[in-house]
Amino acid sequence: MKIALRVLIRAAICGQLWLAPVVLAVIETYEFSSPDLELRYHQLSQELRCPKCQNQNIADSNAPIARDLRVVLYEQLEQGATDDEILAFMVARYGEFVRYRPGVDRNTVLLWAAPGLLLMLGAVGLLFHFRQRPSARSTDLTEAEQAEITRLLGEPRD
């Protein structure tokens, strides 16, 4: 009996540990008509940004607007909307801001190009760096300079 209880407790603890990552998201119950819809719900709710609490996606946010958007997302999925249609619906209302992967337009082109540009900048910098190093090093000392160094090194310290 005691052993059974211990096993039960251990199982309960393990069960909770296993659940831990799941609890990070807001808990809500939606009945999906297919597991595929549920998967898409999770993907999309993590890709859509909450307009109110801007550094959270709508899956994590407790803001009322995030809840509303989750409901809309659920309803549209059940009605058979495609991912693109749902994203277009959200963007029409909240702008590209609402996507964590915004489309490329006048406002976001710099955002998309930045990694490439920075990489190129770095490459150019490195190129210059390695090109100029050897020439800088090869300046030999004149005899007078060498003598000066020897003299300085030979001076007693105070």
Place this chain on the structure above:
Amino acid sequence: MRAKRFIPLVAFAVLAGLLFRGLSIDPTELPAARLGQPFPDFAQPELNSGRQISVSALSELPALVNVWATWCYSCRVEHPYLLALAEQGVPIYGLNYKDEPVKAREWLAQLGDPYQLNVVDKEGSVGLDLGVYGAPETYVVDAAGHIAHRHVGVLDEAVFQRDFIRWFPAAASPVVAVGSEGEQ
């Protein structure tokens, strides 16, 4: 190669300039996606009369559409200024956003009613179509029925004079000072 030694200085100046610019940008202010589009149609009850209304009820244009709720503290701050604007002859339509109509009617009875009429949006569906993400928000609907401007947060004298006045030149005459008392 003299110029090379100035590269760090230039880089610093550019970075400092960008960061300084960043100080005066409010990241919570989102560009309105609906700008330039017709005000989205709706079928909702009116707050006081209970009759069903649609977008055609916004008849006196240009007008303000003010998104408010009794649970919204800033709306209370903003309310006296809306009253002052209404007195100036600026038409204001209310969107009572995710609120209890009973509480909303009480609020208007107590604090005064600056609105031509109020759209009851208990579920927030009109708000969703507009791209509302909190209250208060105030929209300008221009003479053609298009959304011309959105302001997020408390509307006060300074904001009105800066961003709204061009649609309501008649309100340029001094707005009652009582309006700015809620300014933070």
